[in-house]
Amino acid sequence: MPHKPPTSPAFLEKAEGLACVRSVDPHRVVLLSPSSDQPVILSGTSAAIWAILNDVLTTQEVVERIAHEYRVDPSEVSSDVEQFIENLVDQQLLVTRAPGRQ
Known part of the structure; x- marks a missing residue:
């Protein structure tokens, strides 16, 4: 079941173990996750x-x-930002954390 960002204020954190590579173009990033064989290009x-x-x-x-x-x-x-964040959570590139939890 996908983990959608909760509507209550939860904190967003980049998932552990990600490799993030910035290209020569500062508006382009490649993400490599240990949970996927496919890179994600932003x-x-x-x-x-x-x-x-x-x-x-x-x-x-x-x-x-x-x-x-x-x-x-x-x-x-x-709406667009929320959808994008939901996609990152679904791809396990972002995780949510309830306030007050470390």
Whole structure:
């Protein structure tokens, strides 16, 4: 069963054991996971979201940072960001952690 980001504020963290390779293009990232034989290539906004996830944040905080970076209202990017995060969780590239848990 896929692990979807909870609607309550849970923190997002990059999964352990990932290899992250930045290409010459700063807006492109390749992820290699020990749980998959296929690399995941992120570019554009996806790479920007991945960079933001260097901090441990909630989904809402990611939405707010992307909206600020692209100078749009959070409601304009919320659905796309949430879907992207859900995909990363499903691919075991991101994990969620309840507040207060280490």
